[in-house]
Amino acid sequence: MKTSIRRATQSAAALTLGALALSACSAPPAENSSKEAGKNYTGCIVSDAGGFDDQSFNQSSYSGLQRAEKDLGITMKKAESKAKADFTPNLQQMMTAKCNLTITVGYLLSDATKAAAAKNPSAHFAIVDDNQIKADNVKPIIYDTAQAAFLAGYTAAAQSKTGKVGTYGGINIPTVTIFMDGFADGVKYYNEQKGKNVQVLGWDKAKQTGTFTNSFDIVQEGTKATNNLIDAGADVIMPVAGPLAQGTGDAALAANKGGKDVSVIWVDSDGVETAPKYKSVILTSVVKKMDKAVEDVIKADLDGKFSNEPYVGTLENAGTDIAPFHEFDSKVSDETKKEIEQVRKDIIAGKIKVESKASPKS
Numbered sequence: 001m002k003t004s005i006r007r008a009t010q011s012a013a014a015l016t017l018g019a020l021a022l023s024a025c026s027a028p029p030a031e032n033s034s035k036e037a038g039k040n041y042t043g044c045i046v047s048d049a050g051g052f053d054d055q056s057f058n059q060s061s062y063s064g065l066q067r068a069e070k071d072l073g074i075t076m077k078k079a080e081s082k083a084k085a086d087f088t089p090n091l092q093q094m095m096t097a098k099c100n101l102t103i104t105v106g107y108l109l110s111d112a113t114k115a116a117a118a119k120n121p122s123a124h125f126a127i128v129d130d131n132q133i134k135a136d137n138v139k140p141i142i143y144d145t146a147q148a149a150f151l152a153g154y155t156a157a158a159q160s161k162t163g164k165v166g167t168y169g170g171i172n173i174p175t176v177t178i179f180m181d182g183f184a185d186g187v188k189y190y191n192e193q194k195g196k197n198v199q200v201l202g203w204d205k206a207k208q209t210g211t212f213t214n215s216f217d218i219v220q221e222g223t224k225a226t227n228n229l230i231d232a233g234a235d236v237i238m239p240v241a242g243p244l245a246q247g248t249g250d251a252a253l254a255a256n257k258g259g260k261d262v263s264v265i266w267v268d269s270d271g272v273e274t275a276p277k278y279k280s281v282i283l284t285s286v287v288k289k290m291d292k293a294v295e296d297v298i299k300a301d302l303d304g305k306f307s308n309e310p311y312v313g314t315l316e317n318a319g320t321d322i323a324p325f326h327e328f329d330s331k332v333s334d335e336t337k338k339e340i341e342q343v344r345k346d347i348i349a350g351k352i353k354v355e356s357k358a359s360p361k362s
Contacts (some may be wrong), residue, residue: 048105150185180358202225236283283328
């Protein structure tokens with residue numbers, strides 16, 4: 001009798017274990033389910049003339065698509081533009097590839113994206129750094145970078161030894177001048193708080209005039225603009241010109257070898273991570289989290305939640321910020337760090353109003 005009971009118990013246990021094993025086999029992880037859904041989805045990207053290795057906004061946006069390929073299991077296609085004339089054919093190439101969502105990178109792609117969206121109403125698009133297109137199938141990915149640039153301007157003023165800091169742009173367009181506005185206001189706020197008179201070279205916010213290279217792809221123009229600012233006395237310089245920041249980095253390295261003490265504020269991505277060659281001169285970076293935004297937009301589309309409502313990166317949602325000081329961490333005083341953190345809190349709380357004509361309108 002006891003033997004029968006024991007055998008029955010063992011059989012029941014075996015059945016239970018078998019059921020658990022089958023249950024485990026039939027319940028794949030959520031990540032696998034997501035990747036399964038992504039098998040029939042194609043995410044695409046078209047760069048501007050800076051290309052995907054610009055160590056700036058094209059590269060960061062492309063990184064987001066690569067992350068989506070890895071995390072969501074989607075198919076990825078890309079088209080790199082070498083000139084403005086490539087925009088339309090590259091977008092047509094993506095439409096021929098039956099892309100579910102196509103990311104276009106940069107304000108300069110606005111017209112081509114608008115035209116492609118009108119011709120392909122069933123396809124979805126997202127454009128980085130532009131909010132001009134009003135269409136049901138186009139989602140803007142934009143940033144109020146004036147907020148983070150304000151922090152960078154305050155930092156630059158606090159670190160300057162010459163009492164002069166500088167900035168220059170690639171092309172005079174809103175997604176460039178928004179950085180320059182915030183930077184200038186950050187310096188102004190520092191002066192007001194500290195009773196100082198740090199000057200901003202290369203940009204006059206009131207007049208909306210300043211130094212521009214009229215290029216995003218001729219690195220030597222960045223070197224030239226930077227050398228002019230250094231010669232005028234600037235010792236902290238923020239280029240807002242995509243790949244031309246490499247020219248600024250080269251000029252700063254050369255100046256420092258010659259006995260000067262020049263540092264750089266990178267933009268779009270954390271320059272220490274994307275351009276480590278210049279890490280010894282990068283004070284901080286004004287970062288736009290484009291990689292995360294791109295992946296988030298693709299995931300929402302994959303989940304059937306696409307909308308044309310703009311994604312707006314701010315200090316509050318961490319869509320934009322300044323990067324860590326990295327190799328400059330010991331050179332930035334604890335006092336300055338505390339002040340920067342307070343300024344960040346005050347901007348988020350609305351106590352400090354950061355205003356630019358180019359800021360996204362909510």
